[in-house]
Amino acid sequence: MTAETREVARVVLLDPADRILLMHGFEPAGPSTRWWFTPGGGLEGEESREEAALRELAEETGIRDVGLGPLLWIRTCSFGFDGRHWEQDEWYYLARTERTVTDRSGFTELERRSVAGLRWWTSSELLATRETVYPTGLAGLLQTLLDEGPPRVPLVLAPEIG
Numbered sequence: 001m002t003a004e005t006r007e008v009a010r011v012v013l014l015d016p017a018d019r020i021l022l023m024h025g026f027e028p029a030g031p032s033t034r035w036w037f038t039p040g041g042g043l044e045g046e047e048s049r050e051e052a053a054l055r056e057l058a059e060e061t062g063i064r065d066v067g068l069g070p071l072l073w074i075r076t077c078s079f080g081f082d083g084r085h086w087e088q089d090e091w092y093y094l095a096r097t098e099r100t101v102t103d104r105s106g107f108t109e110l111e112r113r114s115v116a117g118l119r120w121w122t123s124s125e126l127l128a129t130r131e132t133v134y135p136t137g138l139a140g141l142l143q144t145l146l147d148e149g150p151p152r153v154p155l156v157l158a159p160e161i162g
Contacts, residue, residue: 005076008090009053010040012072013063015100018146019120021061022133028082028113035132036119038092053093060111061118062103069094071154072145075135079162082110092135094150136160 013021022036041056043049050068058064073092078085102118104111121129123146126139133139135157 005087005089007043007049007052008040008088009043009049009056010038010090010092011053011057011066011068011095012038012092012142012145013057013061013066013095013097015097015120017122019100019122020126020138020142021063021102021118021120023060023118024116025114026116028110034116035134036121037134038138040090040092042088049091050093053091053095057095059106059108060104060115062101062106063097063099065099066095066097069096070150072150073135073141073155073157075157075160077134077160077162079160082114090135091154094145134160 015021021039023039024034024036026034039057039060040053043052047055053068054066057066070093071091072094075090077088077090080086100120104115104118107115123139123143126133126142135141137157
């Protein structure tokens with residue numbers, strides 16, 4: 001049986017120092033398996049990807065006063081998480097904020113069971129880490145974004161199957 005593809009909007013949120021905000025996730029049934037990822041999630045009802053990106057960012061970080069920038073990257077991924085199989089079509093949008101204080105009070109029940117925290121990362125910290133970060137290659141993607149600006153057309157990233 002094939003899983004239905006979930007449409008997802010994610011945010012590459014940068015602060016004034018060009019740090020990126022990432023969430024520290026883990027498998028609820030096996031908390032020792034951990035990874036970092038961008039804020040975002042699935043579309044609800046008839047909302048657009050842009051609306052979902054802003055809603056998810058507000059819920060997961062408490063940061064609401066952002067202007068959503070261009071679509072940077074698109075990827076598909078397939079993975080097991082919390083006893084389910086997920087197939088996702090993810091769109092990554094650029095956003096900038098002056099605010100660096102986060103608030104996790106908007107977390108869903110699943111997020112409370114699977115997110116250890118949030119952290120601002122510099123490009124050099126991402127390049128040096130040995131921790132798992134999604135999407136794969138985020139450090140290089142971020143460095144290119146900072147060096148060259150957003151791509152003229154969204155980059156299609158390699159599919160990830162976990």
